[in-house]
Amino acid sequence: MAKRIAILGASGYTGAELVRLIATHPGLEVAALSADRKAGMAMAEVFPFLAHLKLPVLQKIEEIDFSGIDLCFCALPHATSQAVIAQLPRDLKVVDLSADFRLRDPAAYEKWYGKPHAAVELQKEAVYGLTEFYRDEICAARLVAGTGCNAATGQYAIRPLIEAGVIDLDEIILDLKAGVSGAGRSLKENLLHAELSGGTHPYSAGGAHRHLGEFDQEFSKVAGRPVHIQFTPHLMPFNRGILATVYVRGDAAAIHKALADRYADEPFLHVLPTGQLPSTRSIAGSNFVHLGVVGDRLPGRAIVVAALDNLTKGSSGQAIQNANLMLGLPETEGLMLAPVFP
Incomplete structure (x- = not known):
């Protein structure tokens, strides 16, 4: 029943x-x-x-x-x-x-x-x-x-890396692009089509975004010490989706392995092959999360990207x-x- x-x-x-x-x-x-x-x-x-x-x-x-x-x-x-x-x-x-x-x-x-x-x-x-x-x-x-939808996206990319000890906890930068439905359905001037379409802009920069409270709480709990990331979200002129690009100090191969190992048995978390990066168009309307890792041109640095649908x-x-x-x-x-x- x-x-x-x-x-x-x-x-x-x-x-x-x-x-x-x-x-x-x-x-x-x-x-x-x-x-x-x-x-x-x-x-x-x-x-x-x-x-x-x-x-x-x-x-x-x-x-x-x-x-x-x-x-x-x-x-x-x-x-x-x-x-x-x-x-x-x-x-x-x-x-x-x-x-x-x-x-x-x-x-x-x-x-x-x-x-x-x-x-x-x-x-x-x-x-x-x-x-x-x-x-x-x-x-x-x-x-x-x-x-929070932004908080979930960032955590899926970063949390296993803190658990595995494969990144520098004091150098985590999260640049996030969010679809407009994340701002809710209430009428707001800055969400009008003429105000939003054809461009993008950051918001709540410099530590003002409320989801930082979740990042502080969860990352510090996992690490056993205070962890404070840099986080800037951007409002994008598409309806659904979040794309989180995370810049970290660590070995790309070890980072990819940490994500792949942690999510190996998770039905909704899919880690792409090394070098492939996700897109919001590949997860729209679904409960799936796609993650990818690439090494940076600077040795010892890597880029982690996560995509999910903010409404799902x-x-x-x-x-x-x-x-x-x-x-x-x-x-x-x-x-x-x-x-x-x-």
């Missing part, structure tokens, strides 16, 4: 992506959808590409009966999930796609998000949702905090992967869709 699922915040990009993926998932059934400003509307009115599906009408959160729900995806804006999840039944499993429970230290949350955490006790029980590195903890969790493996696909583990379902179920090409 399929597990019954609620999606809170279903009118955003990640909510729609959850519905798209669950539609072909044999073990999950969408039982409730919420969207505060669009309550009372059919999902097909909000997203015509989902018109072929029989889905519940959008409701306000307080109208949902959670008594028959097995798991809830919370795809609400940052800083709103805390209060909502605190009011949900304690026996309900929750996967949160926002930033609200990613940082374990309440002081770190306040530093990066500018306000005190409103559900500190819940924050203590949340498991960080980078599936391939927290699989056992996720299986036993009630509340899983999905990673970077968010909603990762959330379903975690939900599968939490519900005792096969981890890959509903997620082996091939990328969309061209």
Whole structure:
């Protein structure tokens, strides 16, 4: 019997992506959808590409009966999930796609998000949702905090290298290109077609990007000492995808081996042959991550590149992967869709 699922915040990009993926998932059934400003509307009115599906009408959160729900995806804006999840039944499993429970230290949350955490006790029980590195903890969790999409991409490229001790921890530069859907669906002047198309620009440079909090937390934990990378994201005029280019000091062959060894048995992580580099067009619409390594012209330096779809493996696909583990379902179920090409 399929597990019954609620999606809170279903009118955003990640909510729609959850519905798209669950539609072909044999073990999950969408039982409730919420969207505060669009309550009372059919999902097909909000997203015509989902018109072929029989889905519940959008409701306000307080109208949902959670008594028959097995798991809830919370795809609400940052800083709103805390209060909502605190009011949900304690026996309900929750996967949160926002930033609200990613940082374990309440002081770190306040530093990066500018306000005190409103559900500190819940924050203590949340498991960080980078599936391939927290699989056992996720299986036993009630509340899983999905990673940031940029944070996931960077970690897939860098984390195994820290674990293997094959790079200089004080010389890690991450240059990242992100598709515009990562900025959400809200109307913003800088995301208008005329403002964005035909160009690109960096943002949150110089240590201002909030996902640095995740990098600091996770890399320092793995290394057993503080690790602070340089990170500059760029907003690109394409819809889906993230391409992370990482510059490190280390031997390219050893770096490639560390990645290949770490991901050898991972169904969604694919390390390309040495010298080949990934592209966002090869992973669009999928839960796959492609990684590649090349040596630099300067001896002892290397370039690592990772590509994933920010809405799938970077968010909603990762959330379903975690939900599968939490519900005792096969981890890959509903997620082996091939990328969309061209």
